[in-house]
Amino acid sequence: MSAMDQLKLMRLFVAIADEGSLTGAAEALGTSQPSVVRGLARLEAHLGVRLFHRSTRRIALTDEGRRYLADSRQILGALAEADAGMRAELSDPTGLLRITAPVQFGQMYVAPMLNRLVAHHPKLQAELILFDRVVNLVEEGFDAAIRIGALEDSSLVARTLGVVRRVVVASPGYLARHGRPSHPGELRDADCVGFSSASGPNWRFRDGGRQLKVTIDSRVTFNLVAPGIAACRDGLGFGSFLSYQVAPDVADGALEIVLADFEPPPLPISVITPHARLLPARTRLFIDTMREALAGFAM
CATH class of the missing domain: 1.10.10.10 (Winged helix-like DNA-binding domain superfamily/Winged helix DNA-binding domain)
Structure with missing residues (x-):
């Protein structure tokens, strides 16, 4: 029985x-x-x-x-x-909520939201670990993760929160000195800020209905986003970033978006959990709050 x-x-x-x-x-x-x-x-x-x-x-x-x-x-x-x-x-959720997210997105959006959750739920604790790498939720003990971009097929459960664009930016001063490009191919001969990432010097665009890859020549190369954005603000050349990463600089005029007609398709922002059902109340609260905070998020 x-x-x-x-x-x-x-x-x-x-x-x-x-x-x-x-x-x-x-x-x-x-x-x-x-x-x-x-x-x-x-x-x-x-x-x-x-x-x-x-x-x-x-x-x-x-x-x-x-x-x-x-x-x-x-x-x-x-x-x-x-x-x-x-x-x-x-x-009234209780226990420790462990979340991981990309570094800058976590700083800009996830951390402030977690602070509000903890303030409103006295029995809830939160730990936010920021990595610009793919984290194994089960092995590393996370309740949920924020990921940006296409997701590999796996046993994990993904819920889409919004989308972001991949944009190319430069400072107004640099554009005044060197001109505004009309096609991505012009970046091959321009000053660019690079990143030591998987994509390396290859920037991707969409030209009409086809994909276009442009190999750029970097004057300076970084492994983190923040100094790359600073280099673009200082007029060292063009940089390729996710739209949310440069949103404050674009808003205050420190950077300008170029080649918007050639941007690749937007990338999804997803919250990932190990299981679809029987999630702890604290994890469901995090997901629901992120959905509310990013409702219609598109940059």
């Missing part, structure tokens, strides 16, 4: 004891009397003892039945308490 079946029969047994009759138990449980009789017989067969003395007029607990009733009430009470605790956590 499975544990679920035994709990079901245990509830049936307690109902018989509480109602004092098989008929009363059937009414309380919303089932038929024959079903109650069969369930009691099955439980007694499983335990190997008789739980009730039964006659045509009355039903009474045996000594074994009284002991089993006390144990059953304790088990069912503990189960009810655990259920109530989980329901309470839905409205």
Whole structure:
């Protein structure tokens, strides 16, 4: 007999004891009397003892039945308490929420949101680890991750939060000195800021219906985004960034977007979890809050 079946029969047994009759138990449980009789017989067969003395007029607990009733009430009470605790956590999440995200996106969007969550939920703790690499959620113990770009097929569950663009920018001063390019191919002979990443010096564009790859010559190369953006602001050349990374500089006029008609398709922003179901309340809260914060996010 499975544990679920035994709990079901245990509830049936307690109902018989509480109602004092098989008929009363059937009414309380919303089932038929024959079903109650069969369930009691099955439980007694499983335990190997008789739980009730039964006659045509009355039903009474045996000594074994009284002991089993006390144990059953304790088990069912503990189960009810655990259920109530989980329901309470839905409205007041507890425990440690471990999240990972790309460095700059985490600083700009995830960290402020986590701060608000912790402020509003006193029993919640949060740890945000920022990496510009793909993290193994299960092996490294994370509840969820934010990822930008196409996702490899895996057992992980992804929920799309928004999209970002891949843009090319330069400072107004640099554009004034060297001119504004009209086609990505012109970048081959221009000053560019590079990154020591997987794509290396190859910048990708879309020219009409076809993909276009342009190999640039970097004056300076960085492994982090922030100094690359600073180099572009200082007029060292063109840089290729995700739109959110340069949004503040574009907004205040320190950088200008060029070649917008040749941008590749937007990249999805996704929140990744190890499982689709039975997520802790704190993880569901994080996902729902990120969805709300980034609703319609497109840069």
